[in-house]
Amino acid sequence: MMASSYNAKEEDGHHSGAPAHGGAAAAAAKSKKPDNTAFKQQRLPAWQPILTAGTVLPAFFVIGLIFIPIGIGLFVTSNNIREFEIDYTGVDVDSPCYSCARNFSWNNTAPCLCSVDFTLEQPFESNVFMYYGLSNFYQNHRRYVKSRDDSQLYGDRSALTNPSKECEPYRMSDGQAIAPCGAIANSLFNDTLELYHIDSNGTRNTIPLVKKGIAWWTDKHVKFRNPGGNNNLTAAFRGTSKPVNWRKPVYDLDPSDPDNNGFINEDFIVWMRTAALPTFRKLYRIIQKKAVTTPTLPSGRYVLNISYNYPVLSFDGRKRMILSTISWMGGKNPFLGIAYITVGSICFFLGVVLLIIHHKYDTRNNSADIPN
C-alpha cells in the first residue's frame, strides 16, 4: 500500500489504490473470540409451536368444550333477566306525551306532564333498576365529550370561576362562569319519572325510587366534589351562573339532601359519564326489594308519570324508560350466550374436521415440541 510493489494480486488487473480507512481502533489486547453462550450463538432452548392439524385439534376441542357450557350458562342467565322497556317520546299522535313533545320550548317554566300506562306480564323478583334510555343521542361526539371541565367538577375554586376553554361555547354566560360548564352539563337529562303500581282495586301505589347509589362510587367520592365542601352551596357557587338550558342552578339540583346536591348530585354524575354509543340507557333509580317473599315489582298495571322537559324530537331521538333486573353478567343481553355457543360449536366442528384431516394427511406422529 505504501510503496507500490509487485503484488500477487496485480496480475488480476490494474492497481487501484483505494483510500484506506484510517484511524482504526487499536487492536484489542484480548482475544476477539465470541463467547460461546447459548444466547449469543442463538442456541437458547426454544419451544417451536408448529401448528398442524394434529397439534391444534386438542385446542379446538378444549375451546369448544369450555365455550359451549359457558354460552349456555350465559344464555340462561340472560333469559332469566326481566326487562321491560317503554318508549314515551310521543312521536305518534295517540301517544300520551305527544302534545308535550310537540309543544316543547326551553323557555317553558312549567313542566309539561304526561303519564303512560303499562302492564308487567311477569313479576320482577330482585332489585329493579330503572333506566332512562335515549336514542340517536351522540353523547360520544368528540367535541361533546371534551366539553367539560374536570377540575371544576373536582371542586377546584379557580376552575369554578374560570372554566377550561374546552367548555366553549357553554363557558361563560352574562360575564359569569357557568357552573358546571360545557355541553355535557348543559344538556343534562331533566325529565322526572315517577312510577305507580295500580293494584287490583285500582289504587295508585307510589313505588319508592331510590335516587342514591346510582353513580359509581369513585365518581361520587373522588371525581366530583363541591367547591368548599357540601355546606352552603349557594355561597360556594356565588358568582357563577347556571347552564343555559337548566331551569335551576346546580346548587338546587336536590336541595333536600346536601349529600346529593351540587356537583355530587348523582343524576348529574350519571349524566356526566358520557355514553359510548348513540343509543344508550342511564341508570335513573333503583327499586329496592322490600321483602324476600314478595316480588319487587309484581305483575300488573303500572303508571309512569313523566314531567316532560327534555326535547329529543328535534334530532329524531327517542326517550325510553327501562325497568330491568340485573345478574352477575349485567343487564339482559342474549348475544354473549349465543356468541359463546356459536364459537364453541364452530371450534368443536373444526376440531372434528381437523381430526379427519389429521388422520388423512398427517399420519406420522408429529410433536410440536422439538427440543433443541
Place this chain on the structure above:
Amino acid sequence: MERFHWVQHRCRTLLAGDSGRGWYSSPDGLPNKSALDTHCSPHRISGKRRMVFARHGPHQHDYETISKSYKGNAIRTTKYRLLTFIPMNLFQQFHRAANLYFLFLALLNWVPVVEAFQKEITMIPLLVVLTVIAIKDALEDYRRYLFDKKVNNNVVRVFSGKQKVYIDQCWKDVRVGDFVRLSCNEIIPADMLLLYSSDPRGVCYIETANLDGETNLKQRQVVSDHPLQGVEFSPETFHSRIECENPNNDLNRFRGYMEHSSGGRVGLHNSNLLLRSCTIRNTETVVGIVVYAGHDTKAMMNNSGPRYKRSQLEKRLNTDILWCVVLLVIMCLTAAVGHGFWLKNLKDPIFVTDVETPPTLAGFYVFWTMIIVLQVLIPISLYVSIEIVKLGQVYFIHNDLDFYNEQLDSRIQCRALNITEDLGQIQYLFSDKTGTLTENKMVFRCCSIYGVEYPHDENARRLEVYEAEKEKDKAAGQSVTLRSGCSGKSLSCRSLSCNRSSVSLHTLTAESGEEDDPRSNHIQTRTSAFCSRMAKEVVPDPELVKKLNWFCSSVLPLSEGSSTTSSSLELTYITDFFLALTICNSVVVSSASQPRHMVPEARTPLKSLEEIKLMFQRFSFSPFSALSTLSPPQIKGSPLSFTSRLFTRGKAGSFTISTTPSSTDGSEPGKDSYMETSNLRRKLDLSATGEGGNAGPVEKDIREDAIKDAKAQTVCGNGPKQDVETDSDSDTDDELLYEAESPDEAALVHAARAYRCTLRGRSAESLLVDLPGIGSLAVQLLHILPFDSNRKRMSVVVRHPLTGHVVVYTKGADSVIMDLAETPKGAEQAQEIYNHIREQTQKHLDSYAREGLRTLCIAKKVLEEEEYDVWLKGQLLAESSIENREELLLESAQRLETNLTLLGATGIVDRLQEDVPETIEALQRAGIKVWVLTGDKQETAINIAYACKLLRPNDQLLTANCGSKDACAAFLQELKLEVLQGQDSMTERTAAGTDGESSLGSMASFVLVINGQTLDWALQEELKSDFLELSRRCKAVICCRSTPLQKSQVVRLIRDELGVMTLAVGDGANDVSMIQMADVGIGISGQEGMQAVMSSDFAVSRFKHLSKLLLVHGHWCYSRLANMILYFIYKNVMFVNLLFWYQFFCGFSGSVMTNAWVLILFNLIFTSVPPLIYGVLDRDTPAETLMGLPELYQAAQASKVYIPHMFWVTVLDAFYQSLVCFFIPYLALAGSDVGVLSFGSPINASALLIILLHQVLESHTLTWIHVVVLLLSGGSYFGFVLLFSVSCVTCSPPTNPVGVETLQMSQPLFYIICAVTTVTALLPRMLFRALHNTLHRSAALKSSQMDKVASEEYRKRMQHWNLSHSRVNRLPVCADNPGLEPGLEPCTSSVVS
C-alpha cells in the same frame, strides 16, 4: 454503541448532501486509477502549496505568518459541544422524515378545530424518539470525546526552541514545523517528513496496520541529501524551507521539495513521509518535521463513517407504507364524508357544541382530526424498530462463533448495519479468485529455466501430503457426514490419506527410527505453523540441484550421463535465474534473533571468487561461445566444488542436528529468548526435510553426491573450518524472516533459498546474498523499479557481483515479459537456442496455467555502461521532478525494460481455501449463481473452477474468446442457440423421469468462460442483451483476464438489467469497485491489505464463512425482518381499525373510546418490544437444517414471506381481527349503560391479548426471553391502566380514567368479553396455519420435523449421489494439481464400497 453510528451517518448524509458518499464517489475506488490520473482527486488543488518552516529556526517570523492557518495536531471528532448539543442535535434529528411526520402531527394537534387529543399527548412519540436518539448521540459523542482526549494527550518528544532539547509534549500541542523524535514502537503523532533515522542507511520501517490494516513493514527513507549516518540530526541547523502540496487524502502520494538556504532543492516523495497513527518498527530513533497536523493528516482525512445502504426489503416496504398511507387517506376520507353527511342530517341537536360549522367544512376538519387519531397506521415507528432489529441481528452475526478465525483472531465485521436481510436474498454471487477462493498463500511449486522444466515432483508431493493430512484430520476430527456435500470428498480424502500413510511407511524404512519423533511433533504443531511452513519449505528438484551442483563442482564433467545435456550457458541461466529470484523483489529481511533490523556484515567472499567472476564475464561477453571456451579444468579445484559439497552436506547435516538438538541450541547464546520459536521451526524443518527426502530418489541422489563430495573434500585443505562456518550459516539461515509485500515475492525468495540462494539482508545500496558455492556476496543495488499495475512487472538494476556489469533483472506477468523478451540479434545458433527457449517456456507457462498455477517470468538484461549512464540521467531527472513525476518514472522504467533475455518462468501454487468446494456447492444448491471474475488466465481460472466444483465434470464449457466485436456478436448468438438446444434436450431428459432431488447436479449445464477482451465487447450496449440472455442460462460464468472496471461493469449489468440481488466478494484492491457496485459487498480480510474490507459491507476471513452467512444468517435475517414487518403492519392496522369502527357510532366525529394516554402508549410501550424480540430472536428453521439443505434458501429468495399478497393477507387478517375485536364487545354492550371508556376497556384489553397471542402463533420459536417480554408487555398494559384509573383524577381531561378499569376488571363481563373476542379473532389464523402446515408442508417445516433417521437417509442418498457423479470422467484440462483439488481425486471403486 458504535453500532449507532448509522444514525449519525444518516444525519450527516442528510445534512451534508453528498459528503457521506465518500465511499462511492471516491475516484480512487475506481479501477484504472493509476499514477497517470493524478489530477482527478477532489482534494487536490493544484497551484496551492503548503509551505513549512521549522518552528524554532531562523525563519521564525515567516513561520508565524504562514503557519497561522495550519491546523494544530489536536483532533476533535465529536460532533457536538456541550452547549450546542441540544439545538444541534435537534436540528439534525429533524432532518429525518419520521421525525418530521411526528412533528407535523403534533403541530396539527395544536390547531383547535382538528385537535384530537390533549396537546401534550401527541408530543409524546416525538419526544420519546428525540430523547432516545439524543441520548444515543450524546453517549456516542462522549465516547469519542474521551477517545479524542486520550489521543490528544499522548506524549511525544518535541524539540523545544527555548531549551534546545527534546521535551515531552502532548500530541495536541504539536504544531506544523515542530521536530519530533520518536523511538521504536512509538506511534507517529502527525504526518512528518523523515529527516533522520538511526539506521545507518537512513531508512526507517513503519507498520501501517492502524491505517490500512496491512501488517507488513514499509520502508521510509530519509530525505535524500540528509546525512545518513554519524551525528544525530540537530534541529537548530535546519534552515530549509519545505514546500509540499496541500493536505489531501491520498495515502500513497506526497509531493514536494525542500529548499535549502543555499538554494538547492531536494525532491520529496511518499517514501519520505511518516504517516500519523503508524508505528515505528525496527528503527531506534527517528526525527521528523511535522508537515501536516491534526485533521490535515492523511489518516484523519481518510476517516469516514460506516456505509449506509438501503436494503431491498426496505425499498419494498416503502411501497407498502405507501399503501398504508392510501389506507389512511381512505379511512380519513370516509370519516370526513361520513361526518359531513351525519352533520347534514342532524337537526337541531342539543348535544353538539357548535352547529354553525357547515357540514363540508366540518368534514374537512374531521379529516385532519382522523389523521391524528389514526396516525399509527403509518408505521413510522417501524423504521426505528427495523433499525433496532438490525442492530440485534448484526449483534448476533458479529457474535457467531463460526465466523471466528482462530489464526487471525478475527470475527466477522459488519460494516453496513442495515442490509442484513439482503443476505437472504442473494441470487448472483460474484467472486474474485485469488485470495477469495484461494488462500493467497503462495507456495513455489515448479519452474522452468532455459526452456527446461523442473517439475519438482517431490515438492508437489509434499503439497499433496499436506492436503491429505489436512483432510484426514478433518475426517477424523468430526462429522464429515454432517456436511452432505462432503461425503464423496471425504472418501477420496481417505484414499489420499492411505496413499500418504504408505509414504510415511516408506519414510520409516528409509530413514532411521529417530524420524518418528519429529514426525509426531510435526503433526501436532502443524496446525499452527502450517501455512508459513508450506511456503518456506520448498523441496528442490533433484535435476536442478544436480545442475547447480555441476555448476559448482569440478568433478562432474559437463556431459555426464544424465538425461539432459546441460551446457554452461544453461548453468549461467540457472544461476542468473536464482539470483533474480533472490534479489528482484522488495522483501525485507529480518532475523528472529535480532529484534532490531540490522544488516549482517558482509562477509568477505571466498578467495577464488575471481575465478567465478571470470567465468561469468566470459558468459556475459559472449554467452554463446561459452560452450566452446569453457573447459572443465578451469573450474577444477575451485571452491565451488567445495561449497557444493557443503551444500549437500548441509542437507545431511540437518539430519544430524535432529539427533542432538540441545547442543546446537546452547551454542548460540543470543537465541535463548527465541528458543521456543527456533525449536519449533527446527522441528518443522526436520520433518519437512525428512518428508522431502523420504519418498523419492532425490535423497539417494543427494547422498550419492554427498559421498562423492566427501571424497573430494579430502583433497581440500581447509575443509573442516569451512564446514563449521557454513553450518552456523545454515543455522542463522533458519532465523531469517522475510516480510514481503506480496506473498508471491516471499514464495520466490523462499524457493531460491531452497537452492541455497539466500537473501540475507538488504540495505539501501546493497543486498547481501548467499550463493551456493560462493558464499555471501554484497550485490550493489542501483535501482529498484517498483511494481506497478501498468507495467505489470518490477525490475532491479544491480551491479552484478561477479561480472561487475550493470544488470537489470525483471520479474513480471508472463504476457508482458514474453512480449518484452526480444530475440537477441546475433548468431543464428544463438537465435535458434533462444527461440527454442521461448517456445519451451511458453509451453511450460501454458501447462502451468492449466494446472492452475500462477505464472511469473524472469528475465534479465545486461546494460553497457554508456547505456546505463544515459538511462540514469533520465531516471534521476524523473525522480527529482515534482510535476509528472509518476509519468516520467513510468516512462523511464519502460525505457529500461526492453530487449530482455528470458531466463525462465516460475509456477506458484495458490491453494484453495478450506471448504471452498463445499461452500460453492452449497451456494449453488441454494440457487445462487456463482460467477468468478478473475484477472488470471483462462486456464488457471478454469482449473480453479474445477477444483472448487464450480465446474462439474459433465458440465459443458462454452469458451468465448473473440477478436472483434462482430465475431463476438455472432459467437454469442451461436452459443445462445447451443444453450437453448441443450436445455431443451435436458428438459426432455428430466421430463423422461429422473428423480427431482438431484436434478440440479445431474443435469449437465453450461458454464460460460469469457475473457476480458470478449467481455469488453459483450458489455457494450448492442451485445449486452445477448450476453445477458446467454449468461442467464448458464449455471456459472467465469470471466478471466478481467480488469477491476470490467468486474464492476459485469456486476452492474446483472444487477440493473436482471434486477436481482448481487453479492460481490473479494479481497484485494482490484475488487473494491465490484464490492461497492454489488448490493452486498463482502470483503475477505486476508493477505491483501484492507481496501476490500474497508469498502465492504461485511468482512469475513474465509470464503467458507459465506455459506453460513448467507444460508443461515441471511435466511434468518430476512425471514425475521419480513415477519417482523408484517407483524408490525398487522398490529398497527388491527389497532387503528378499532378506532375507525368506532367512528361509525360517534357520528364520525373523531372520538376515541380510549384514554389518550393508553392510545399513544399502546404502540410506544405496551406492544413495542415483542416485535423487536420477534425480529431479533425468531428462528424459523434451525441452523443445522439450513446448512444441510441449502435449497431452503430459495424459499426466502423467492420472497415467499414478504410478497405483496402477504401484505394484503396480513391487512385483511388485521381487518377481520379488528372487526371481531370491536363488534363482539359492541354487540355485548350495545344498548346498555356503558360509558365511553368502559366500552373501550374490554376492547383494548382484548386487542392487546390478540396482538400478543398473534405473535405467539406466528413465532417459530419461543424462548424464555419471548415469554418474559410477552408477559411484561401484557403486564405493563394492565399495570398502567389500573394505576392510571386509581391515581389519575383530573390529569387526563376529557377522558378521565378514574375508576373505569378497576370497575371493569372487577366485573366478570369484562373477562367474558375478552375471552370470546380473543378466541374468535385468532381462530382463522390458527386454523389457516394448521391447515397450511398439514396440507402443504413446506420444505422448511419438513426439514425441521425431519428426525435423525430421516436425515441419515438423506445423507446416504446424497453420498451416493456424490459418488456416482465424481466417477464421471473429467475433462482432460484438469491436470493433477494436488494443492488445488482435494475433492476431485478419482475415487477407486474399492474405496467407494
